[in-house]
Amino acid sequence: MIVALNESKVAETENLVRRVFPWQNPLERMFYWAWRRRRQSAVRLLLRLVGISAIDDTWVYLNDSGKVCGTIGLYARTEDESEARWVSWFCVDPETRGQGIGKSLLTHLIGVARSRGYKYLRLYTGSDPDEAAAQLLYESRGLRETRRKPFLFAPYDKIWRELELDAEDGSELTDCESKYGLNTKTDVSSYSAQGED
């Protein structure tokens, strides 16, 4: 089940992200610190200074035992906040990959971004082979590459991707349910009050 992240799951989610992405720049490392304090005005100001105008919702995929198996989220950048939202940490626990969880999280996110009226969903990613599956998934969901340049301190490229949300998009949640037998129902109650935990 996909639910909005709340305080009870944030440490577990942060651990998953740290395991999947051991190399993070200082700003990326601050994400969960900032997430916990995202409504404090001082933190909002600090985020703005580094080009982030809002940390919106984050979602997690919980298995039947309530374990966090994957996560995805939305945030806004000052440069394009009126028209776009960006994908924050997106990953699935290596033990539960290949079951449709990543696809259902991304499909969920696209649906939310579209329903909130944004024109674009954007993200940056890398050509690191560890992220190769993500590139296929992004391509299949229409997130086309818009720019790429070499990372300063890694032998990979940084890749920017974008999806224009105006076009009609058929939800693939039903596909995930039938193909993988996943419970992709979203606990609407936990995210309908946007910004409330």
Ligand SMILES: CC(C)(COP(=O)(O)OP(=O)(O)OC[C@H]1O[C@@H](n2cnc3c(N)ncnc32)[C@H](O)[C@@H]1OP(=O)(O)O)[C@@H](O)C(=O)NCCC(=O)NCCS
């Ligand atoms: C990308 C990721 C989230 C996908 O999660 P997942 O739950 O395994 O993905 P799904 O089972 O929903 O599969 C979705 C698609 O990913 C691709 N994929 C999944 N496993 C793959 C594998 N082992 N090899 C190649 N492609 C793969 C396929 O395109 C698949 O679509 P298909 O089933 O229609 O063929 C996961 O691999 C991950 O966490 N990777 C490391 C972190 C990362 O790269 N995050 C994004 C960085 S910006």
